[in-house]
């Protein structure tokens with residue numbers, strides 16, 4: 001129990017305590033923790049410089065023992081009324097804050113771990129070939145994205161321009177197939193050494209927490225450019241993340257077994273002793289209407305396996321590395337995490353409640369992705385929101 005008067009169904013109770021970076025009018029960005037309708041100002045409440053840097057990186061670099069220590073301290077502050085008078089002055093109403101990019105993103109990697117998504121895209125991008133490539137069930141496929149264009153929720157999505165094929169001829173102009181990808185992101189705190197792979201079992205030593213990701217994608221640019229090296233300009237113009245990073249430590253009640261796998265794994269990907277599927281339900285809204293509820297728990301590959309794969313060649317981790325799950329899609333139409341799937345390549349437009357139809361995004365459209373996960377005692381934890389509004393091409 002907490003001495004705070006929390007809204008009944010708040011997803012930001014004492015079992016959550018996600019971290020972000022915020023400012024209020026005219027003050028410098030600093031670290032805060034969401035609690036109910038407030039942000040607890042950690043720079044003020046702890047007096048520690050590590051929380052006044054304007055990003056979570058310095059704190060994340062301290063490692064998992066320090067993350068656990070601060071979490072215990074915060075829980076005590078917010079539950080023991082003896083701390084009320086010291087803590088209360090550092091609570092800022094959430095409507096009064098501006099949220100910033102929570103981490104200084106080091107490297108950014110995007111995986112491709114939803115079998116439903118991969119099969120759907122395979123059918124559309126590579127008709128006539130098997131929907132899954134032969135490697136898909138042997139390794140979590142991914143690519144390196146552009147860390148510098150990872151931005152916080154609310155950053156406008158300027159429609160990208162580039163090359164696409166029109167009647168078999170490359171033309172230049174604004175993308176006509178601007179899309180979303182509903183994903184879950186994992187934030188690395190503890191670095192690793194060059195040359196030393198990180199085993200599946202060390203996942204929680206290195207990964208601090210989880211955020212929401214929208215991997216904006218220009219499907220027409222992507223389709224023309226991606227063979228043979230993979231996504232490039234069709235995805236590097238912007239990737240949006242939610243402002244709150246939910247610590248792995250908050251997700252005990254959300255851990256579930258991964259789906260059955262029908263292909264033997266090489267030992268470095270064996271996760272029988274570190275089951276890290278998470279029972280998150282995402283919700284995708286287009287101009288306020290719910291268009292999809294992708295089930296994260298069905299992903300074939302877990303974030304622990306992705307981390308092991310990412311480092312198996314000796315690549316080192318750095319504080320602030322961000323890797324995303326890949327688009328989350330389930331078996332049902334209303335569980336697909338992208339518009340290219342929801343509209344089946346544009347052939348089956350979506351009808352919104354106001355009668356408007358959509359295949360891909362139009363200028364002015366607003367896309368929001370939210371998620372919740374089971375918390376202790378039947379509660380739900382909120383991941384907040386990642387939102388973006390489409391602006392015309394420049």
Ligand SMILES: O=C(O)/C=C/C(=O)CC(=O)CC(=O)O
Nearest residue numbers: 111112113121125181326327
């Ligand atoms: O199958 C393809 O060629 C393309 C796939 C994607 O666009 C998906 C991607 O960015 C990875 C993912 O989000 O799952």
Ligand SMILES: [Ca+2]
Nearest residue numbers: 110181215327
């Ligand atoms: Ca993606």
Ligand SMILES: [Mg+2]
Nearest residue numbers: 215235238239
């Ligand atoms: Mg992107």
